[in-house]
Amino acid sequence: MKAKPFTATLFAFLLWLPLAAHAALDRPFSFIDEEIARHEGQTGIYVLDTGAEALRTRAWLADHAEQSIEVQYFIWSTDNIGILAAEALMRAAKRGVKVRVIVDDLLIDAEDKTLIALTRHPNIDIRIYNPKNSVGVPLQARLLNVVTDFRGVNQRMHNKTFIVDGKIAITGGRNMAAEYYDYNHKFNFRDRDVLLLGEAVKAMQSSFDEFWKSELSVPVAQRYDGLGLLKKRVQIEENESDYIQQALHDYAKSPANFAPEIRTAINAVGSTAARMTGQVAWSKAEFISDMPGKNDNRIGLGGGGRTTSALAKLVEDAQERIVIQSPYLVLSDAALELFKRARKRGVRVRINTNSMASTDNFPAFSGYRNQRRQLLGLGFEIYEYKPHAATQRQMMQAVSKANGSAPITALHAKTMVVDSNIAYIGTFNFDPRSENLNTEAGVIIHNEELAQLIEAAIETDMHSSNSWNAATDDPDQYAPLSKRSKVRVLQTIPIKPLL
Incomplete structure (x- = not known):
């Protein structure tokens, strides 16, 4: 429990769902069942464009799950969001809900004993994807893995899925950490998720099961059995496990961990739900996901994947325009050829990506900077996101007043x-x-209709109040000298396949 208390206790306390404002309180998912039945073969879609919406929706789903919660994340931090998310899953498990969690090994931020204590609950099962770096891995094992399995160390699970009762789910860019929900005091992300009901959730469930059954997803207990020199040995007594579980609940219940504005938001639940009711769009939608391991390549760093092929086909089929929002923009040779063909067909390509001043990933930006001039020469219209974009400044006014300065925002x-x-x-x-x-x-x-609404949101982020025009504004000049120096050094290193 090392996180600094902050308003993110919203995750544990705020009850909100845009779809079920008038549903019975004892069985709120009955409304969802009726909607799915009325739209057989279709998918209900609602875009979660703000961190607050994305957080409240996850909170409500966790608190109202009846049978199962299945979660996949690339990052799970031990800040307020991560702690409260873990506590919400623990409460669900104590209600009898079966909880399964897959977290990638690279950036997981959790103490060994906390992981073990969580899995001691009979309704909670946690697996670590491709554990070659962190969970249960001593230093000598990490070094050996880098030397003997460089591709394996770099092959990560970047999926983010949250599935409840096999019928309602969330996917998108957000990990489980404060900065993805506009609750970090210093640095936040402009991100996007989508809430799904019905048909596409079936494919998401199948994908989760595929990862769950994969040999790459290893149960937590197996990471600490201490067999040989390549795994840690960590033991935890039963009373210690109970103490850790209770500490989660105590943290979530403590009045010191939430601010007055959270109480105001709770009191406004009714009006929020009323506004959102009926805004779910039902249509055709396809959930796409890679296989565990990405592809069959076990030596080199190439190989593609299912998601790559699906998105490449969308670009190949484009007739008029493509609008992209991506925090990192480094086109491989194959991707570059794909977009060159699109430009030759007369397809307009507009991209919103991070500026050097906003980016959280210097290596990725170095790769983009190496090819930016070429992309602009091909006729790409590129807009680089500002670290203090106007739309995000408005959203973070309360934090700005408390801290005296606005947090940096990255795409x-x-x-x-x-x-x-x-x-x-x-x-x-x-x-x-x-x-x-x-x-x-x-x-x-x-x-x-949804595509046009999403496109309009991206165009707002491209506006001059939120982004610089890469062709005319010289965005690099607004980055600190220290950033510019680091990026220039990285530009000289041949690391493009790893970006």
């Missing part, structure tokens, strides 16, 4: 709109790592 949404009638929202960055190494997931939405 993290991974979205593409093709010909203003098909949209993709998911986890795929337009870079070689997403193309060939990391498993990715997302949903392709065949709904013209």
Whole structure:
């Protein structure tokens, strides 16, 4: 429990769902069942464009799950959001809900004993994807893995899915950490998720089960049995396990961990639900996901994947325009040829990505900077996100007043709109790592009205109050000298396949 208390206790306390404002309180999911039955073969879609919406929706779903919760994340932090999310899952498990969690090994931020204590509950099962770096891995094992299995160390699970009772789910760019929900005091992400009901959730469930059964997803207990020199040995007494579980509940219940504005939000639940009711769009949608391991390549860093192929086909089929929002923009040779063909067909390509001043990933930006001039020469219209974008400044006014300064904001949404009638929202960055190494997931939405709304949101982020024009504004000048120096050094290192 090392997180600094903050307003993110919203996760544990705020009860809100846009779809079920008038549903019975004892069986709120009955409304969802009725809607799914009325739209057989279709998918209900609601875009979660703000961190507050995304957080409240997850909170409500966790608190009202009846049978199962299945979760996949690339990052799970031990800040307020991560702690409260874990506590919400623990409460669900104590109600009898079966909880299954898969977390990638690379950036998981949890103490060994906390992981073990959580899995001691009979209704909670946690698996670590491809544990070669962190969970149960001593230093000598990490070094050996880098030397003997470089691709394996770099092959990560980037999926983000949250499935409740097998019928309602969330996917998109957000991990489980404060900065993805506008609750970090210093640095936040502009991100996007999508809430799904019905048909596409079936495919998401199948994908989760595929990862769950994979030998790459290892039960937590097996990471601490201490067999040989390549795994840690961590033991925990039963009373210690009970203490850790109770500490989670105590943290979530403590009045010191939430602010007055959270109480105000709770009191406004009724009006919020009334406004949102009926705004779910029902249409055709396809959930796409890579196989565990990404592809069959076990030596090199290439190989592609299911998500790569699906998105490449969207670009190949584009007739008029493509609008992309991606935090990292490093086109592989294959991707570059794909977009060159699109430009030759007369397809307009507009991209919103991070500026050097806003980016959280210097290596990725170095790869983009190496090819930015070439992309602009091909006729790409590129807009680089500002670290203090106007739309985010308005959203973070309360934090700004408390701290005396506004948090930096970076782009993290991974979205593409093709010909203003098909949209993709998911986890795929337009870079070689997403193309060939990391498993990715997302949903392709065949709904013209929704696609145009998403495109309009991206265009707002491209506006001069939120982004610089890469062709005319020289955005690099607004980055600190220290950032510019680091990026220039990284530009000289041949690391493009890893970006």
